[in-house]
Amino acid sequence: MDFTEIDHLLKLARIELSSQEKERIALDLENILDYVKQLQKVNTDGVESMTGGTLLENICDSDKIDKQKENISEKLKESAPYLKDDYIKIPPIFE
Amino acid sequence: MIKEIHQKLVNREITATELISGYFQTIDEKDSQVKAFLSLTKEEALQQAKKIDEKIKKGEEINILEGIPYAVKDNMLVNGVKATAGSKILENYIASFDATVIKKLKEQGAILLGKTNMDEFAMGSSTENSAFFTTKNPCDLERVPGGSSGGSAAAVASKMSVFTLGSDTGGSIRQPAGFCGVVGFKPSYGAVSRYGLIAMASSLDIIGPLTQSVEDAEIVFKTICGKDPMDSTSYNLEEIHNTQYRIQNTVFGLPKEYFQEGLDGKIKKTIAEVIKKIKSKGATIKEVSLPSTSYALPCYYIIMPAEASSNLARFDGIRYSPISNYPNLHDLYFKTRGKGFGAEVRRRIVLGTYVLSSGYYEAYYKKAQQVRKLIAQEFDKVFQEVDFLITPTSPTFPFKIGEKVDDPLSMYLSDIFTVSANIAGVPAINLPCGQADNLPISMQIIGPYLSDFSLLNVTKTIENIIS
Numbered sequence: 255m256d257f258t259e260i261d262h263l264l265k266l267a268r269i270e271l272s273s274q275e276k277e278r279i280a281l282d283l284e285n286i287l288d289y290v291k292q293l294q295k296v297n298t299d300g301v302e303s304m305t306g307g308t309l310l311e312n313i314c315d316s317d318k319i320d321k322q323k324e325n326i327s328e329k330l331k332e333s334a335p336y337l338k339d340d341y342i343k344i345p346p347i348f349e
Numbered sequence: 350m351i352k353e354i355h356q357k358l359v360n361r362e363i364t365a366t367e368l369i370s371g372y373f374q375t376i377d378e379k380d381s382q383v384k385a386f387l388s389l390t391k392e393e394a395l396q397q398a399k400k401i402d403e404k405i406k407k408g409e410e411i412n413i414l415e416g417i418p419y420a421v422k423d424n425m426l427v428n429g430v431k432a433t434a435g436s437k438i439l440e441n442y443i444a445s446f447d448a449t450v451i452k453k454l455k456e457q458g459a460i461l462l463g464k465t466n467m468d469e470f471a472m473g474s475s476t477e478n479s480a481f482f483t484t485k486n487p488c489d490l491e492r493v494p495g496g497s498s499g500g501s502a503a504a505v506a507s508k509m510s511v512f513t514l515g516s517d518t519g520g521s522i523r524q525p526a527g528f529c530g531v532v533g534f535k536p537s538y539g540a541v542s543r544y545g546l547i548a549m550a551s552s553l554d555i556i557g558p559l560t561q562s563v564e565d566a567e568i569v570f571k572t573i574c575g576k577d578p579m580d581s582t583s584y585n586l587e588e589i590h591n592t593q594y595r596i597q598n599t600v601f602g603l604p605k606e607y608f609q610e611g612l613d614g615k616i617k618k619t620i621a622e623v624i625k626k627i628k629s630k631g632a633t634i635k636e637v638s639l640p641s642t643s644y645a646l647p648c649y650y651i652i653m654p655a656e657a658s659s660n661l662a663r664f665d666g667i668r669y670s671p672i673s674n675y676p677n678l679h680d681l682y683f684k685t686r687g688k689g690f691g692a693e694v695r696r697r698i699v700l701g702t703y704v705l706s707s708g709y710y711e712a713y714y715k716k717a718q719q720v721r722k723l724i725a726q727e728f729d730k731v732f733q734e735v736d737f738l739i740t741p742t743s744p745t746f747p748f749k750i751g752e753k754v755d756d757p758l759s760m761y762l763s764d765i766f767t768v769s770a771n772i773a774g775v776p777a778i779n780l781p782c783g784q785a786d787n788l789p790i791s792m793q794i795i796g797p798y799l800s801d802f803s804l805l806n807v808t809k810t811i812e813n814i815i816s
Contacts, residue, residue: 270683326446
């Protein structure tokens with residue numbers, strides 16, 4: 255795995271690393287990918303994907319306001335330290 | 350143990366205040382060495398104990414867990430208490446609400462002692478990936494307690510807590526329980542609500558108890574299980590009290606793939622002796638095969654990082670207390686996440702990003718999901734032949750601190766016998782069954798999907814047979 259590829263992945267994952275750390279992660283990733291590649295040997299023709307944690311089917315929740323959640327908004331706001339009125343403040347997106 | 354303490358409280362042989370103070374004293378004496386706790390909630394605990402004492406004094410009835418001290422892994426939210434998940438990125442994060450498991454334990458009057466150490470975001474098998482410090486194995490302080498729920502396992506093993514909660518995504522309750530010589534139960538996927546658990550891999554994560562006996566695990570599990578409107582994957586498990594249960598009617602399967610090369614000889618021998626004892630009580634033992642076993646770990650190391658990379662996207666520096674203020678959004682994201690996540694977390698996020706990215710998705714992620722289906726189907730099939738499976742929990746004894754930390758792949762192999770249960774969603778329990786060179790040896794008993802209460806029942810019988 256070369257640096258261009260690692261840079262691309264780090265960009266997608268929004269992580270900044272030093273070049274030394276990049277070298278290390280490239281090496282680790284190569285080893286891990288080598289290991290997981292053995293799955294290619296398994297014949298999965300016609301096998302459905304298992305997407306959830308169980309073999310059960312998905313169900314939908316009814317679209318109702320949950321009373322339990324109503325009182326929590328103040329507290330949730332507290333976990334974002336830069337606030338202005340009822341808004342969470344972030345740095346500018348455009349220069 | 351829980352029942353004994355409960356009786357002592359009811360009979361007024363001990364007050365809740367004495368009990369709780371006693372546990373904090375043990376923590377004072379031992380935790381400077383073991384390092385199982387990240388934070389303590391002493392003041393609240395003693396206040397709660399006082400209230401329970403008043404209740405007992407008035408002659409009021411108390412619940413089985415009322416006044417019983419416990420600790421939780423630091424990836425579960427307790428309102429008003431720090432929840433770091435072992436990560437620097439959450440170093441100052443204070444939880445805004447109670448996880449459902451905490452809410453249920455609070456309702457029963459159990460008393461929280463504190464939060465336990467873990468590998469960062471539950472990624473690891475030794476607690477060496479904690480951003481704060483490494484927990485030691487109470488059986489041998491030079492060795493790891495296992496992980497990622499290493500703090501929870503060490504706290505129970507060193508009797509600093511009656512029970513603890515851990516989370517298990519690929520073995521994170523069972524492997525440390527095995528390494529420290531305590532009981533650790535991973536319920537069926539969905540049997541316990543994940544609301545308020547900091548997510549690693551949502552289709553694999555589950556909360557469960559670590560205890561000194563199977564009976565204790567059952568008491569705690571009964572309290573925390575059940576359908577929760579806040580977690581749509583949770584459900585009610587029908588409580589099966591199989592009082593007619595007899596070991597003579599039970600068929601145990603030994604999957605041959607779990608007893609092959611790589612398994613330590615002493616562990617193999619001890620488990621063989623236990624199986625002999627079980628057989629002598631009249632149980633049927635049958636060798637079975639789960640042919641895709643060797644694919645479970647590579648399958649896990651695609652699905653888990655994929656889900657983790659998505660789940661950890663929420664740590665963006667905007668919520669959950671950022672590390673510092675940056676002039677633009679780009680820097681805020683890249684620097685917060687670059688500095689805030691440790692090496693193993695970064696590795697898994699980047700790996701997950703890779704297997705989900707365009708061009709690789711089909712070859713990795715989709716393939717892994719298909720293999721996952723095959724593994725789950727194999728479990729379904731084998732449970733038509735046998736009632737439960739017996740395997741080792743770990744191929745090795747607890748390793749030395751520092752031994753594997755620089756070699757991710759060899760660390761991953763610690764979970765080789767535990768991941769399959771998460772992949773298939775079935776319940777599995779770690780039961781200590783012997784020791785060698787002062788280190789614990791443990792076995793794993795796996796049951797069919799949703800058989801949690803029967804599994805606990807059969808494990809109690811085996812626990813009795815061993816002792």
